[in-house]
Each structure stands twice: as structure tokens, then as C-alpha cells.
């Protein structure tokens with residue numbers, strides 16, 4: 001719904017940001033390590049991020065650290081750890097990472113600079 005006051009999640013509800021969507025999508029698919037989405041409040045930053053990530057086939061975790069800040073007045077690594085842990089559990093349960101998990105299941109061991117761990 002176009003005039004819904006919530007953060008938009010779907011492409012069809014988000015208008016006139018094709019250029020920004022393409023630039024963000026390009027950055028994510030190229031594996032850029034840092035992407036900044038900057039702008040004044042309520043300009044559509046969160047919507048841009050969600051709509052774009054929902055439109056491409058990559059697993060992602062969306063973390064709004066403001067909720068941690070609001071409840072603790074600071075952002076502790078402990079609170080972040082639990083948030084990420086929770087989100088990963090939900091993502092795994094949703095089946096979105098099933099391909100990665102299937103792949104990991106077939107790994108018999110790893111070797112780093114001669115140090116080897118085998119199952």
C-alpha cells in the first residue's frame with residue numbers, strides 16, 4: 001500500500017527510487033564491504049534497503065540497533081550478539097539459507113596455513 005506509514009518492503013509500494021535501488025543492488029551484488037545510505041529522516045532510507053534486499057536472491061540480516069539503544073541507552077556487544085543469534089536462527093528456520101547449510105554439511109575438514117581440522 002503506497003500511503004502506508006510503515007517502512008516499505010515491496011517494490012510495487014516504493015516509488016521513484018529506481019536509480020538508488022539499482023546503485024544499492026549493484027553494490028551488494030559486487031560484494032562491496034561498506035555501503036552508506038544517507039539522508040534526512042523519513043526520506044525512505046530503511047525502505048530503500050529493505051525493498052532492494054528483498055528484490056535480490058541474497059540472504060541478509062536486517063538489524064535496527066536503535067531498539068538496543070532504546071532499551072539499554074548504549075549498544076552493548078552482548079545485546080548485539082543475542083540479536084544476531086536470534087536473527088540467524090530465524091533465517092535458518094525460514095529455509096532461506098538451506099543451500100548454504102547443505103553445502104556446509106558436506107565439508108569434511110578445513111586447513112589454514114597447514115593447521116588442519118578434520119571430521
Ligand SMILES: Nc1ncnc2c1ncn2[C@@H]1O[C@H](COP(=O)(O)OP(=O)(O)O)[C@@H](O)[C@H]1O
Nearest residue numbers: 004005006008014015041042043044045046047
Ligand atoms: N519512495 C517512496 N515510496 C513510497 N513510500 C515512501 C518512499 N520514501 C519514503 N516512503 C515512506 O515514508 C516513510 C518513511 O520512510 P523510511 O523508509 O522509514 O525512511 P527513513 O528510514 O529514511 O527514516 C514510510 O512511511 C515510507 O513508507
Ligand SMILES: [Mg+2]
Nearest residue numbers: 042045046047
Ligand atoms: Mg529508517
